[in-house]
Amino acid sequence: MTIATRSGKGALCALAFLGFGIAAPTPNSPEAAENGVLIGPSGVEVLPSFRNKFPAADFNRPVTEPYWQTEIIGKADDSVKKTLDAMANASFIAFEPEFYQVLGISDYSQEKEVEPIFEFPRALLGLTVLFMMAACMRQSVTASLLPSCTLPRRGFSMQFLPWVWRTSLNGSTPVTEKVYPNPPLTIANGAHYFNGSVYWAQEGNYTTPGGIVRMNPITLQTEVVLNNFMGHRFNSPNDVVITKSGVAYFTDGYYGFANFNDTIKPELANGVYRWDMAAGRVRMVAGAGTGLFINPNGVALDATDDILYVTARGFTSADADGNRNIYKFSRSDEQGMLSPPQLLTYADAGFPDGVKVDANGRIYGGVAGAVDVWSKDGTLLGKIKVMADDTAVNMAWVGKWLYIFGRSRIYRVLLT
Ligand SMILES: *[C@@H]1O[C@H](CO)[C@@H](O)[C@H](O)[C@H]1NC(C)=O
Ligand SMILES: *[C@@H]1O[C@H](CO)[C@@H](O)[C@H](O)[C@H]1NC(C)=O
Ligand SMILES: *[C@@H]1O[C@H](CO)[C@@H](O)[C@H](O)[C@H]1NC(C)=O
Ligand SMILES: *[C@@H]1O[C@H](CO)[C@@H](O)[C@H](O)[C@H]1NC(C)=O
Ligand SMILES: *[C@@H]1O[C@H](CO)[C@@H](O)[C@H](O)[C@H]1NC(C)=O
Secondary structure, three states: OOOOOOOOOOOOOOOOOOOOOOOOOOOOOOOHHHEEEEEOOOEEEHHHHHHOOOOOOOOOOOOOOOOOHHHHHHHHHHHHHHHHHHHHHHOOEEEEOOHHHHHHOOOOOOOOOEEEEOOOOOOOOOOOOOOOOOOOEEEEEEEEEOOOOOOEEEOOOOOOOOOOEEOOOOOOOOOEEEOOEEEEOOOEEEEEEEEEEEEEEEEOOOEEEEEEEEEEEOOOEEEEEEEOOOEEOOOOEEEEEOOOOOOOEEEEEEHHHHOOOOOOOOOOEEEEEEOOOOOEEEEEEEEEEOOOOOEEEEEEOOOOOEEEEEEEEEOOOOOOOOOEEEEEEEEEOOOOOOOOEEEEEEEOHHHHHHHHEEEOOOOEEEEEEEEEOOOOOOOEEEEOOOOOOEEEEEEEEOOOOEEEEEOEEEEEOOOO
């Protein structure tokens, strides 16, 4: 879950199928690699020399800004600015050769398009806060994706809104529109498609406790299926994932209270819950006041359901000393407890919000400016970029298409 604050007026929808990210097409020119960055027609490769030694005498970058917005302090060669511009304009940034396998191209000199397919409407005046996560729907069952998007009332609190956005993929062009779950969700966030239904993590509000809501994706009929831990309200459930055997893992954080002022004061520590849906067993399996999770966020399972990934944020996303981590746990159906956590990665820009895993076990995290892609061992392979000033919030796989939900837009990119 994230927020973005913007001003100004904007158009509804539009922007389908526009390519972006056209950097200077100077592949292989020696000049292009001058600062340790190879510049292609739609992407760049950042070489170890650039990564090891930033080519300016003095520089700095706040934790919420992406790599290419590193500030050069004082004087620097013009070419450094041009290099950062090329990174800013690119649609991908490669750090490792394996990233080209992910993109299905041979190297930086080949084109790769990241296609914006929808732009969320902005308020005509004043502030707009978008907050959205994706429901992971499988195309074989129903060809739609369901990011939720809630616009708050002016000021601090998030306003309850009765719709979610649905992208229909059954025609030749994806169509994104508002649909109305019934009864409505109360601040919907992450979701997971399981056994014919969409399970939403909903934050809740002052009068409706948060929890997990099951929705029929065809009729949009909803039913609350979990709303408490032994009579306690959850704080504000953020994301949920479910194993093939029906064990759900969901995150609970202080987002609703601390960031949005749309839930009552929490009574519980934050953490990751395991919910055996058939047995009705709910237990905290990570966090629980131990400090690992101030604010856990996205959850994902690998293809075998043996590995659980959980993303974590600090008290705010701008906390310099806060979490911007993805933790890896081993799990099994027999064993209720998770393995001890392993720190898979500490993200360099913003924090990993939503997380997804591909068929080869690579991990994808939505961060400021891009979707970061890591190998199983946590090596950063590359960045699939979203448009300038957008932040990737979550993703969903539909076959080999990765749909990316940004604060401002929905994108898709065909991967291998
Ligand atoms: C980046 O894009 C901007 C705006 O489109 C353009 O002015 C600039 O020349 C581009 N820079 C590079 C290095 O491609
Ligand atoms: C809380 O959510 C319910 C829907 O579940 C809605 O009817 C109510 O207006 C919301 N309350 C506030 C204060 O937004
Ligand atoms: C695709 O799905 C949408 C929403 O369910 C429906 O309105 C539309 O008619 C469908 N289009 C096709 C081509 O099947
Ligand atoms: C899937 O749903 C059906 C009813 O629609 C139920 O009988 C079955 O137990 C469910 N499977 C799992 C794994 O929960
Ligand atoms: C939070 O919301 C409550 C209820 O709407 C309101 O009384 C309070 O002033 C709000 N707090 C902040 C910090 O906006």
